[in-house]
Amino acid sequence: MAGPRVGDGVGDGRAAVINASCPVMPRKVISGPVRADLRRQFRGVQVGFCCEDCVESWDGLSDAEREGKLQKVLRQGEKLPAAGMGNQDGPMR
Ligand SMILES: [Zn+2]
Numbered sequence: 905m906a907g908p909r910v911g912d913g914v915g916d917g918r919a920a921v922i923n924a925s926c927p928v929m930p931r932k933v934i935s936g937p938v939r940a941d942l943r944r945q946f947r948g949v950q951v952g953f954c955c956e957d958c959v960e961s962w963d964g965l966s967d968a969e970r971e972g973k974l975q976k977v978l979r980q981g982e983k984l985p986a987a988g989m990g991n992q993d994g995p996m997r
Pocket of ligand 1: 926928929932953954955956957958959
């Protein structure tokens with residue numbers, strides 16, 4: 905079978921994210937899968953950023969601030985899981 909293809913953005917740690925543009929700089933569109941170093945997990949979902957500065961800003965926000973920013977840039981049809989909805993280490997019910 906064919907070996908791994910280089911340069912198509914798949915297989916180099918990229919993953920789809922829940923947001924359509926950067927939560928920190930909403931004018932920056934996030935298109936397609938995002939590199940691991942430009943992603944953060946929030947409530948069990950992957951959030952993508954346009955650059956490392958935005959990841960750093962995100963890291964400095966409170967969860968409430970993160971939610972507010974993220975809600976504005978979610979992809980159509982995506983929903984942010986509610987706080988405390990089984991993304992902790994506790995047992996699922
Ligand atoms: Zn940025």
